[in-house]
Amino acid sequence: MQAAEVTPGRTFAVRFDHGEDFYTSLTDFCRSHDIRQGFIPMFIAGFRDVELVGTCERLEDPEAPVWRSVNLEYVEALGGGTLAYDDATNEILPHIHTSVGLKSRSATGYTSHLLGATVQFLTEMYLVEVAAPTFSRPRQPDLYDVPLLRFGPKAGG
Numbered sequence: 128m129q130a131a132e133v134t135p136g137r138t139f140a141v142r143f144d145h146g147e148d149f150y151t152s153l154t155d156f157c158r159s160h161d162i163r164q165g166f167i168p169m170f171i172a173g174f175r176d177v178e179l180v181g182t183c184e185r186l187e188d189p190e191a192p193v194w195r196s197v198n199l200e201y202v203e204a205l206g207g208g209t210l211a212y213d214d215a216t217n218e219i220l221p222h223i224h225t226s227v228g229l230k231s232r233s234a235t236g237y238t239s240h241l242l243g244a245t246v247q248f249l250t251e252m253y254l255v256e257v258a259a260p261t262f263s264r265p266r267q268p269d270l271y272d273v274p275l276l277r278f279g280p281k282a283g284g
Contacts, residue, residue: 138255142250150221162210182197222274260279
C-alpha cells in the first residue's frame with residue numbers, strides 16, 4: 128500500500144453541458160484553471176453515449192486488465208475518480224469509474240472504467256484540487272503495463 132497526506136487546494140462545482148464530450152470538457156476545465164491533480168469525489172450525469180471497459184468474450188487471463196470496451200446509449204451515471212498529470216506530455220490523466228443505468232432497460236446497470244462519453248442534458252461534478260503532493264500515473268511494466276497512481280514530493284520539497 129502507498130499513502131500520502133494531501134494538501135487540498137481549491138474546490139469546484141462544475142457543470143458540463145448537453146452535447147459536450149466528457150473528457151474534452153474535463154481537460155479544458157483543468158487547463159483553464161491550472162489543475163494538475165485532484166479528486167472527483169462524485170459526479171452525476173446523463174450520457175447520450177458512453178464507452179466503458181468490458182467484454183462479453185471469455186477472458187484468457189482473468190487477472191489481466193481488459194483492454195476492450197462496450198458502448199451503451201442513453202444512460203444515467205454516478206461516478207468518481209482521480210486526476211494525475213504527466214509532465215512529459217503536458218496531459219491530464221484522469222482515472223474515472225462509473226456506474227450507469229440504461230434508461231430504456233429498467234435502469235439495467237453496468238459498472239466499469241469510463242473511457243469516453245457524450246453529455247446528455249448535463250453532468251454535475253464536484254472536483255477537489257490537490258495542491259500537494261504531486262500525482263503521477265506511470266505504467267507498471269511488471270503488472271500488465273497498468274498505469275498506477277503515484278505520489279510525488281510535496282511542492283518545494
